[in-house]
Amino acid sequence: MIDVKNYEVTFLDTHCYLITDVNTGKKAVIDPGDKSQPLIDELEKSKNGIEYILLTHGHYDHIGFAKELKELFGGKIVIGEEGKEFLYKGMLNLSDFHRDICKLEPFKGDIFLKDNDTLKLGDSTVKYITSPGHTKGCGCYIIDNNLFSGDTLFCETYGRTDLITGDEGQMIKSLKKLKDLKGDYNIYPGHGPFSTLDHERKYNPAMRNL
DSSP states (O other): OEEEEEEEETTTTEEEEEEEETTTOOEEEEOOOSOOHHHHHHHHTOSSOOSEEEOSOOOHHHHTTHHHHHHHHOOEEEEEGGGGGGGTOHHHHSGGGOTTTOOOOOOOOSEEEOTTOEEEETTEEEEEEEOTTSSTTOEEEEETTEEEEETTEETTEEOOOOSTTOOHHHHHHHHHHHHTSSSOOEEEESSSOOEEHHHHHHHOHHHHTO
């Protein structure tokens, strides 16, 4: 069982999540797109640092604070293997196009996941599933009945596919993959309102008829 805290970062209102395994207190951060003092303050209360920095994909508004966060609190940087180049190539992570607001230094990850790979966070299991479409390296993290969907699935819509390595056909396949998961999930997206998978199955136009 995990506890989830949300922090809004970047001018794009990116969701950055602090997840804590309730039984052990082990922590991970999902998509630290920019510095968040409230997040730092919360982490400073814990003497154990963090286990992982989990990245759903490699755009600058989701990875911008990952390197500094690791330097402050430890933790291994985790991303899908198709997304590893985004961490150090500004053309891919889009920082090259936003140098006036984004000073992202290249960095490298520590763990590169394949579809259905798992990690242990205390007593909780973190499952990674690939979901290309927004970028070729997009993925989602499943923990208990919680789905952290990044920029793949939003409330009643989905992530844009017109950026570098985006692919509309792959996105539709990814949405079908999420729709076909058994049971309901709390949806924690990269931007916008929270949702549930049952709600999206019923009301998301892109998912409803798949």
